[in-house]
Amino acid sequence: MKSLGRHILVEFHGCSSEILNDVPCIESSMVNAAKESGATIISSVFHHFSPFGVSGVVVIQESHLAIHTWPEYRYAAVDLFTCGDSVNPWTSYKILKQAFQAEHGSAVEINRGQLDLLEKASIELGELRNEATQQLIVPKYSRSVWFTDRNENMALSIRHKGDCLFREKSPYQTVEVFDTFEYGKLLAVDKMVMCSEKDEKAYHEMIIHVPMVIEPHVKNVLVIGGGDGGSIREILRHAHVERVTMVEIDEAVVRASKEFLPSLSSAFDHPKLKLIIDDGIEYVKQSPENHFDMIVVDSSDPVGPAEGLFSKEFYQDVYRCLRPGGVMTAQSESPHFNQKAFVELNHCLKEIFDPKSVFCYLAFIPTYPTGMWSFTYCTKGGKHPVTDLDQQRSQQISKEFNLQYYNSNIHGAAFCLPTFISTMLGE
Structure with missing residues (x-):
């Protein structure tokens, strides 16, 4: 590999509007895409912007996968950045195109940190104290997925455990239940908080x-x-x-x-x-x-x-x-x-x-x-x-x-x- 990282800038067109507005679905798709590409996942953070749009990032040991969606345009912009040669970001691209039901996807790959243009510095790390510290410790994966109730001027965000416990699009509205960290189970209708167990x-x-x-x-x-x-x-x-x-x-x-x-x-x-x-x-x-x-x-x-x-x-x-x-x-x-x-x-x-x-x-x-x-x-x-x-x-x-x-x-x-x-x- 002649560079420090591979950076793929992706555009998905003609996606499912419903999927692009579904935080748990997008988060699970991004996490799955990272896993299948061979990445080691550290954390994920995702927000919904009512009424439309999701932003989020999956932090991996090898860098990150990021996304922002525009459901009203059936469009998603995705940023896949991997360091080293152990992860294949194009695997993530294929998985996400299918997950979002995109009619068309386009991408450009940029090599980041070309080695022939860089000079490696000598860094003194000091003497390691014991063998245990020489072992690679894989960080525990943490999820940070947020439900957001907002209008055009203000918003309230509540962190939940990542999965939607109940989701049904009835003839009248979309009904969802999330398990939040602070307020227990939360009932939402059309991305608006109806009630939570705690308050x-x-x-x-x-x-x-x-x-x-x-x-x-x-x-x-x-x-x-x-x-x-x-x-x-x-x-x-x-x-x-x-x-x-x-x-x-x-x-x-x-x-x-x-x-x-x-x-x-x-x-x-x-x-x-x-x-x-x-x-x-x-x-x-x-x-x-x-x-x-x-x-x-x-x-x-x-x-x-x-x-x-x-x-x-x-x-x-x-x-x-x-x-x-x-x-x-x-x-x-x-x-x-x-x-x-x-x-x-x-x-x-x-x-x-x-x-x-x-x-x-x-x-x-x-x-x-x-x-x-x-x-x-x-x-x-x-x-x-x-x-x-x-x-x-x-x-x-x-x-x-x-x-x-x-x-x-x-x-x-x-x-x-x-x-x-x-x-x-x-x-």
Whole structure:
């Protein structure tokens, strides 16, 4: 060999867009390509850029394999650099072309560090102390694969163990489950975090117990969305509830939660639950007037199948089928991450409900972008969520249910909005 290394610059065209946007698939393909070429793998680091694109590198003892993808153009740029003559980078090229289902691949090889242009320096390494230090120690292979939830201006990345435990492209969305190092199993829909085992209680305890502490006689509950099962789990802790109807549009979310998130999905077999796999918007439209004591809109972000859950028409139907004195809660986005949807939903609800019966409150959820998340409490001529709070009942429920986030002090404090949010909402 007349050079220190071989550097192959690769372009793959006409690839599968789905594969180029799949972090675990790309990472496993790159690792496999390195192994088959004869390389010794040291580590791998991969990031997803929502909604499109993956960047990553496999560090090998002989140098590296790197990639960046543009799924929207079905294009990937790959960088294969190997030192010495023990690794054949062209083997990696062939494997990756097949793995990405590329229609066409082009590559140029550059010899790096041509020996006839280099002068070897004499380096004094010192006397080695024992025979053990003379042996080559192969580093332990480590993986660093990241899930990223982002918009055009900010992002949240969470490291997971590399493999996707569940992945299904349903008629509505792509549902995935990852095993993260810090937050346990994580459910994602269309590359957006829905919940994680470690911090889901903040979301589910606040969306459910805030209204249920205020309204102790709730018997008939409707949940729109909430396919992970966390909301119905919290509702069915309350013995006075007689029936819960849950309408989830995507059966894949329920199935993924049942298989991989048992701590959330434990109530799916409860005898008081009626699970309907259908469109919640149409279900509410067909529901009778004054029928439900409480309605929970546990939706994902306002894109795809959940977009209609942020419309005026939907909430007019919610209001119609809520009984007088009834209560509704909805997840209402982040004041930082999705300010437009947050403000528009608040104004929409104030047009439908009495403006004095609409209250924004906050919780802090680390795996959601920016950490700050909002809910909105609305009543149909019912109780005020703070002035009508029964402190003793709140404390009793928190203790009896062994709640991890909600308590009587949090209940009141959650409605104390920072000045910038009150200003944002025009309050």
